[in-house]
Structures are given as structure tokens and as C-alpha cells.
Amino acid sequence: MNDLFxxxxxxxxxxxxxxxxxxxxxxxxxQLEEDVALGNIGLDQLGQARSLLQxxxxxxxxxxxxDDLAYFRDEREFTNVxxxxxxxxxxxxxxxxxxxxxxxxxxxxxxxxxxxxxTLAGVAGKAVKEVAYHVDHATQWVLRLGDGTEESHRRMxxxxxxxxxxxxxxxxxxxxxxxxxxxVDPSTLEEEWLRRVTQVIEESTCSMPTSxxxxxxxxxxxxxxxxxxxxxxxxxxxxxxxxxxx
Amino acid sequence: MLALMDSFxxxxxxxxxxxxxxxxxxxxxxxxxxxxxxxxxxxxxxxQPEGNWISRTPSLRRKAILMAKVQDEAGHGLYLYAAxxxxxxxxxxxxxxxxxxxxxxxxxxxxxxxxxxxxxxIGWLVDGAAIVNQVPLCRCSYGPYARAMVRVCxxxxxxxxxxxxxxxxxxxxxxxxxxxxxxxxxxxxxxxLMMFGPPDASSTHSEQSMAWGIKRHSNDELRQRxxxxxxxxxxxxxxxxxxxxxxxxxxxxxxxxxxxxxxELYEVVKGNGPCNEQRLAHRVKAHEDGAWVxxxxxxYAGKQAxxxxxAA
Numbered sequence: 001m002n003d004l005f006x007x008x009x010x011x012x013x014x015x016x017x018x019x020x021x022x023x024x025x026x027x028x029x030x031q032l033e034e035d036v037a038l039g040n041i042g043l044d045q046l047g048q049a050r051s052l053l054q055x056x057x058x059x060x061x062x063x064x065x066x067d068d069l070a071y072f073r074d075e076r077e078f079t080n081v082x083x084x085x086x087x088x089x090x091x092x093x094x095x096x097x098x099x100x101x102x103x104x105x106x107x108x109x110x111x112x113x114x115x116x117x118x119t120l121a122g123v124a125g126k127a128v129k130e131v132a133y134h135v136d137h138a139t140q141w142v143l144r145l146g147d148g149t150e151e152s153h154r155r156m157x158x159x160x161x162x163x164x165x166x167x168x169x170x171x172x173x174x175x176x177x178x179x180x181x182x183x184v185d186p187s188t189l190e191e192e193w194l195r196r197v198t199q200v201i202e203e204s205t206c207s208m209p210t211s212x213x214x215x216x217x218x219x220x221x222x223x224x225x226x227x228x229x230x231x232x233x234x235x236x237x238x239x240x241x242x243x244x245x246x
Numbered sequence: 247m248l249a250l251m252d253s254f255x256x257x258x259x260x261x262x263x264x265x266x267x268x269x270x271x272x273x274x275x276x277x278x279x280x281x282x283x284x285x286x287x288x289x290x291x292x293x294q295p296e297g298n299w300i301s302r303t304p305s306l307r308r309k310a311i312l313m314a315k316v317q318d319e320a321g322h323g324l325y326l327y328a329a330x331x332x333x334x335x336x337x338x339x340x341x342x343x344x345x346x347x348x349x350x351x352x353x354x355x356x357x358x359x360x361x362x363x364x365x366x367x368i369g370w371l372v373d374g375a376a377i378v379n380q381v382p383l384c385r386c387s388y389g390p391y392a393r394a395m396v397r398v399c400x401x402x403x404x405x406x407x408x409x410x411x412x413x414x415x416x417x418x419x420x421x422x423x424x425x426x427x428x429x430x431x432x433x434x435x436x437x438x439l440m441m442f443g444p445p446d447a448s449s450t451h452s453e454q455s456m457a458w459g460i461k462r463h464s465n466d467e468l469r470q471r472x473x474x475x476x477x478x479x480x481x482x483x484x485x486x487x488x489x490x491x492x493x494x495x496x497x498x499x500x501x502x503x504x505x506x507x508x509x510e511l512y513e514v515v516k517g518n519g520p521c522n523e524q525r526l527a528h529r530v531k532a533h534e535d536g537a538w539v540x541x542x543x544x545x546y547a548g549k550q551a552x553x554x555x556x557a558a
Contacts, residue, residue, distance in 0.1 A: 020301060023309075026316050027297035028528075030536025032290065032324050032337075039317030043310060050306050067305050091539050147549060148542025155538070237304040237362055244420050246304040246362075246412075 003180045005059040006079070008120065009069070010219060011108075012052030013080035016070055017227070018101060019045035020234055021088055030091055037137060041098070044130040051123045071238035075228050076221040083166035085218075085227045092152070093159035095141040100163055102134035103196050104170045107189040115182040139200050146204025157206045164209035169216050258459050263389040266332040274458050277451070278388050279333050280349070281460065283340045286326035287351035289319045291525050295359040296368060304362055311408055312365065318401045325397070329390040345530045353511060354437050356519035363416055363423075363430035369409015371431075371438040371476065377402050378472045379442065387459030410479065417483045424485075431480065432488045439506040440514075442469040448508075473501050 022042035029035040053066040083101060088094045109131055112124035145156040173187040201208055217223070238246075250269035257264055264270055293316050300316065303309040327337040343349040354372050359365065380402065383395040416427040443449055443465040455461035463471075477494075480487050491504040513519065 016306075019309075023300045023313055026300060026313065026320075027290075027293040028532045028535075030532075030539035032320055032327075034536075034539075035293070035320040036317055036324070039313055039320065043313050043317070046306065046310050046313065050310070053306075070306055071304075091536065144546040145539070145542050148546040149538065151538050152542030152545075233301045237302050241304070241420065241422060244304075244423055246308055246415060246419075 002059055002061075003176055004117065004182065005056055006176060007180055007183050008052055008056040008059060010079045012049050012056055012069070013078050014084055014101075014105075015045045015052060016049035017078070017080045017230065018084040019043075019049055020230060021084065021086075022094075024088055025094065041134050041137065044127070044134065048123065048127045048130070055119050055123070067238065071235045075223055075231060078223065078227060078231070079219050079221060080223075081166070081169045081218040082215050082224050082227075083163065083169065085224060085230055086163070086166065087226055089159060089162060090155055091141075092145050092155040093162055095138050095145065096156070096159035096163045098134060098138035099142050099197060099200060100167050100170070102131050102138055103193055104186075104189065106131045106135050107193055108184055108186065111184040111189070112182075115184070117182040120182060142200055142204045142206075146201075146206045153205065156204065160201060160206055161209045161211065165211045165213055166215050168214035169218055172216060172219065174219065258387055258457075261459065262387075263392065264387050265389045273454070274460075275333050277455060277458070277460060278391065279330055279335055281455075282326055282330040282333075282391055283335075283343070283349050284351060286323050286330060286340065287344045287349060288355065289323035289326060291351045291355045291529060292372075293319045293323075294525055294528055295355055295357070295521075296365060298359050299362065299365050302362070303365075308412070315369075315405055315408065318405070322398050322401070325394045329394045332390045341533065345526070345533060347517070347526065350515065352441065353514040353519060354441050355525060356514050356521045357433070357437050358521050360433075361426050361430060363413065363426040364434070366409050366412030366416060366427065367430035367434040369405050369407075370413055370479070371409075371434050372441070373402050373405040373409060374476060375438050375441040375472050377406060378468050378475065382462035382468075385462060410483075413483055413485075417485060427483065428485045431485050435488050436506045436510075439469060439472070439503075440508070440511040442466070442472065444508055444511065445505070470500055473503050477501050 019042050022038055022045055025038040026035055026042070029038055049070075050066050053069045057064040057066060057069055083097060086097070088097075106128065109124040109128040113121050113128055115121050115124070142156060142160075145152040147153070171186045171190040171193070173185050177183040177185045198208060215224070238244075251271065254264065254268065254270055254274075257268070264274075296312060296316050296319075300309065300312055303312055327340060330340060331337065340349065344351070354375075359368065377399060380395055380399050384392055384399060386392040386395065413427050413430075416423040443452075446452065446464045446466045449465050452461060452464060456464075477487055477492065489504045491502070493502055494500075495502050514522065517523075
């Protein structure tokens with residue numbers, strides 16, 4: 001088993017599925033500036049996904065391209081966390097997820113850019129700057145919505161609560177990340193992540209979510225029911241024309 | 247006041263630029279607002295038929311290109327609304343008029359994107375036609391609009407190339423891909439010709455706009471230019487323009503072609519096209535769904551300003 005391949009694929013799948021969801025906002029955002037901003041964020045996530053999936057294909061050595069990995073794997077072969085595959089919900093839920101996810105990615109890429117694998121370090125070095133902007137964008141919106149109107153406060157709280165049960169999975173450690181030298185053990189990021197996220201939530205006048213149940217299984221290919229539909233849409237044209245170039 | 251208007255006419259006659267603070271006839275201002283708003287609305291409604299394919303692009307490279315393209319259109323919308331705002335209206339007002347059906351957008355976006363090849367056809371034909379329409383607007387007499395168009399046209403030319411490239415790939419692909427490309431050309435050809443508006447003889451706004459230096463060429467001239475540019479490209483692709491009357495005229499150096507059915511154009515403009523209701527409903531829904539977000543942002547900004555004031 002090629003550990004580095006599996007690890008790179010996890011990071012790539014997170015970014016790819018996140019991009020697919022973010023892109024759903026384009027032409028449906030609350031204002032034109034936000035169509036542009038979410039377009040930027042989605043493009044960053046997609047760019048990270050492509051670099052990571054390309055590299056995963058090389059590491060595997062079986063001749064699979066980024067598109068083979070994105071379009072010709074089934075649900076159980078995807079190793080993203082469930083957080084990124086959840087439907088967007090309203091704008092507050094989307095911003096809650098972006099805050100959780102981008103803050104995690106930022107901490108992760110900061111570590112990873114110093115790792116011994118030159119390619120991963122390079123991808124992380126570029127991505128860390130992009131993700132810093134995502135964190136900032138999400139933070140600004142969580143503050144505005146949390147401390148805006150009564151309705152926006154209620155929605156922001158609901159969004160933070162709805163996404164919270166999918167956050168523990170971000171930090172789940174396993175044998176692979178412990179034995180692979182270049183990998184960042186995500187459990188080491190949790191404390192700082194919690195500190196940063198708590199600070200934003202408190203400043204927004206919302207309360208820390210209290211849910212105790214936490215979902216898990218994405219890294220082992222066990223997903224929510226939502227992923228199947230997302231992949232059906234993502235993959236169907238490519239699969240309807242096997243072998244075609246686009 | 248008369249002297250001010252003389253200076254307006256002198257600027258127009260000298261092919262100069264009118265700037266926001268210059269005196270201008272009310273009709274000139276109204277015409278520009280109508281045209282720039284319609285153009286801005288077209289950019290943002292135009293995000294929908296292409297946005298329709300973002301989740302389903304057949305490769306990740308195509309997904310990145312399409313997302314960037316639709317994002318460009320949102321950007322074009324933003325600076326066109328800003329150009330309109332220099333004439334004393336605001337974006338919210340113009341959006342309300344769009345949502346109420348009181349201002350139009352380009353009818354081409356009332357046709358559906360049914361296959362992946364349609365994304366190629368939109369880039370190649372629709373953006374191609376837009377370029378033919380818009381390049382002369384870079385010399386429009388109203389400065390802010392002309393400057394906005396310079397940037398828009400640069401990006402449109404990239405959009406057109408990527409559309410052609412999508413079709414080129416399809417036309418060199420499998421039989422099914424080639425058939426998809428031909429089908430897209432069959433469906434998009436006539437609506438693309440209609441993008442230049444009604445024939446000169448029945449165009450209501452043209453004459454005054456030409457006199458004011460807003461419009462530089464007639465609808466029929468621009469349509470001819472588009473056909474002359476596009477037909478050789480269809481030959482390169484190896485797909486057939488669906489017009490039995492199309493032929494090259496050695497004498498004039500132009501293609502002669504069949505005019506589109508303008509009654510269809512008038513119907514779609516009136517609201518009777520395949521996607522009129524859908525496009526407007528989507529736009530209105532995005533706007534209404536986002537109302538609480540915009541209100542929250544305004545409320546938050548108000549609170550922050552208050553905090554700053556009481557701290558000072």
C-alpha cells in the first residue's frame with residue numbers, strides 16, 4: 001500500500017468535493033460581489049484539488065490522471081471528510097462550514113509546507129495563502145451575520161450548530177498519518193483550531209455549539225447519502241463517454 | 247444651459263468623450279442608462295445558462311475554465327452597473343427594474359444549454375457575437391462605458407477562444423462528440439444572428455444612438471461582420487452552418503446568408519422564449535433568498551459605525 005498516495009488523495013478529495021459545493025453558489029449568491037468571492041474560493045479549492053490529484057496519480061504509478069481519479073471512482077473510494085460533502089444549506093451554513101474547514105486547512109497547510117516531500121510542500125505553500133483569504137472571508141461573514149439582525153443571528157447559530165457534528169472528523173488520527181513521515185497528524189491541530197474558531201464565534205455573539213454526536217468514516221470511504229448524488233452529477237458526462245477527450 | 251449643450255454637441259462632433267459631470271441631454275442620459283443596464287443585466291442573467299454546466303463539466307480543467315468565465319461575467323456585471331451609476335441611478339434600483347420585468351437583457355440567454363457542446367457554442371457564437379457588438383462600444387461617446395468595454399472585450403476574446411477550443415476538441419473526438427457539436431451549432435446559429443437586433447429598417451433606437459456616438463455601426467452591418475468571421479471558423483471545425491442559402495460572394499467579399507426569423511426574436515423579447523420565466527425566477531429567488539444577508543451586513547455596518555462614534 002502506497003501511504004503517500006493515500007494521504008495525498010485524502011487532501012485532494014477534501015479540496016475537490018469542497019470546490020464542487022462552493023461552485024453551486026455561483027449565480028445564486030446574495031449579491032454580485034459574493035458571486036465573485038465564492039467563485040474565487042471555489043477556484044482556489046479546485047486548483048488545490050487538481051494539483052493534489054495529479055500528484056496522487058503519479059505516486060500511485062498506475063497511469064491515472066486527475067480526471068481518472070475525480071471521474072472514475074465510486075463513493076466508497078472517495079476519502080474526503082463528510083463536512084465538505086454536505087449540501088450547502090443557507091448562506092450562514094455555508095459560511096459556518098467555510099470557517100471550520102478553511103481554518104483547519106490553514107493550520108494543515110502551514111505545517112505541510114515545511115514537510116520533506118517537495119511537491120506536497122509546494123502545493124501547501126501556495127494553498128496556505130489562498131486559504132488565509134478563505135478564513136478571513138468566512139470570519140467576516142460569521143461576524144456580520146452573528147451580530148447583524150435577529151434573523152441573521154438565528155441563522156448563523158443554526159449554521160454553526162448544523163456543521164459542528166462534522167468537525168471532529170477533521171482531526172481524527174489513524175495509523176497512516178502516524179506512520180507516514182511527511183503527513184501532518186491532524187489531531188495535533190485541534191487545540192489551535194478550537195481556539196481560533198471559538199474566538200470568532202464568541203465575537204460574533206453566537207454560542208459555541210454543544211452537540212455531542214460526531215460523524216466519522218469519510219477517510220475510510222463511509223460517507224453521508226449526499227455524496228452519491230454529488231458524484232452522479234460531477235461524473236456523469238465523463239462516464240457516458242468513456243475514453244473521450246474533452 | 248444652451249452653451250453647455252453646445253459644448254456637448256461640440257464634443258460629440260469632435261469624437262471626444264462625455265464624462266459624468268459634463269452636461270448632456272436628458273435623452274442621451276436615459277438612452278445610456280437603458281443600454282448599460284441592459285448590458286449589465288445580460289452579464290448576470292448570462293451566468294445562468296453556463297452556470298448550469300459547472301457541476302457537470304467533463305474534466306477538471308474545463309471546470310476551472312468555466313468557473314473563471316462565469317466569474318468574469320459577474321465581474322463584468324459589477325463594472326457595468328458601476329458605469330450606469332455614474333449617470334445617477336443605483337444598482338439596487340436597476341436590479342429592481344430587471345426583477346419587475348421593466349428592463350430587458352439579451353434574449354439569447356432565454357435559450358437552454360442542453361449538452362456540454364452548448365458551452366462551446368455559447369463561447370464561440372454568443373461571445374463571438376458579443377465581441378462584434380462590443381468592440382465598437384470601446385469608442386462609445388460616453389467615457390465610463392467606453393472604458394468598461396475595453397476590459398470586457400479583452401476577457402470576451404478569451405471566452406470566445408475557449409468556446410472554439412471546446413468545439414474543436416469535440417469535433418476531433420468521437421462520433422457522439424461530433425454530433426453533439428453539430429447539434430449545438432444547429433440550435434445556436436439562428437438565435438446568435440438575432441443578437442444583433444432587428445433589421446436596420448425596423449430598429450427603433452438606432453438612428454439617434456448613431457447621432458450621439460453611442461452606436462457606431464448598424465445592426466445589419468454587425469450581423470454581416472459576424473457571419474463573415476464565423477463561417478470560415480465553422481469550416482475549420484468541420485461542422486455545417488444550418489443555412490441552405492449560405493454562400494460566399496466573390497464580388498463583394500462577403501457571405502450572403504438567410505436572415506433569421508425575427509418574429510421569433512420579437513416573441514422572445516416579449517417574454518415568450520423557452521427560458522424567460524426560468525431565468526428571471528432564478529434571479530429573483532437568489533435576490534430574495536439573499537435579502538436577509540444584505541440586511542444583516544447593513545445592520546452590522548451600522549453597529550460598527552456606532553461603536554466607533556461612541557468610542558471617539
